[in-house]
Amino acid sequence: MVDLMLLILGAALSVLGIMNIKGNINTVHAYNRRKxxxxxxxxxxxxxxAGTLIAGLSLVASFFILSYWxxxxxxxxxxxxxxxxxxxxxxxxxxxxxxxx
Numbered sequence: 001m002v003d004l005m006l007l008i009l010g011a012a013l014s015v016l017g018i019m020n021i022k023g024n025i026n027t028v029h030a031y032n033r034r035k036x037x038x039x040x041x042x043x044x045x046x047x048x049x050a051g052t053l054i055a056g057l058s059l060v061a062s063f064f065i066l067s068y069w070x071x072x073x074x075x076x077x078x079x080x081x082x083x084x085x086x087x088x089x090x091x092x093x094x095x096x097x098x099x100x101x
Contacts, residue, residue, distance in 0.1 A: 002066075003063050003066045003067055004063075006059045006060070006062050006063040006066070007059070007060060007063040009056075009059055010056045010057065010058070010059030010060035010061075010062070010063060011056065011060060012056070013052055013053070013055055013056030013059065014052075014053055014056030014057055014060065015056075016049075016052050016056070017049045017050065017051070017052035017053030017054075017055075017056055018049065018053060019049070020045045020046075020048050020049025020052060021045060021046050021049035021050060021053065022045070022049075023041065023042050023045050024045070025041060025044060025045045025048070028048060031101050032093060032097060032100070032101070033097060034097070035096075035097045035098050035099075036096045036097050037096075040096045043096065044092050044095075044096040044097070047088055047089075047091060047092035047095070047096070048088070048089050048092040048093070050088050051084075051085040051086065051087070051088030051089035051090075051091075051092065052085065052089065053085075054081055054084055054085035054088065055081070055082055055085035055086065055089075057081070058077065058078055058081035058082055058085065059078075061077055061078075061081070062074060062077065062078050065077060
């Protein structure tokens with residue numbers, strides 16, 4: 001059950017990340033994008049979308065690790081990839097939105 005939830009959440013985050021990379025930042029909360037200048041929207045979308053995509057793919061990878069491989073490997077895949085994804089999202093927030101909110 002948990003395995004399937006990881007797959008569904010990971011797929012949803014991956015789709016949102018791809019949408020953001022393509023320039024559609026409407027999936028990001030309004031208060032998280034209100035200070036982003038119009039000319040920075042494509043760059044902001046690519047950075048935040050890449051972070052979201054990495055986080056989503058890490059959850060999809062976790063599904064496959066739990067389903068077909070040794071469970072002890074999971075922290076070595078999930079923690080670094082989620083950290084990198086969150087780091088990219090925060091980088092985009094601070095660089096283009098001038099803060100988290």
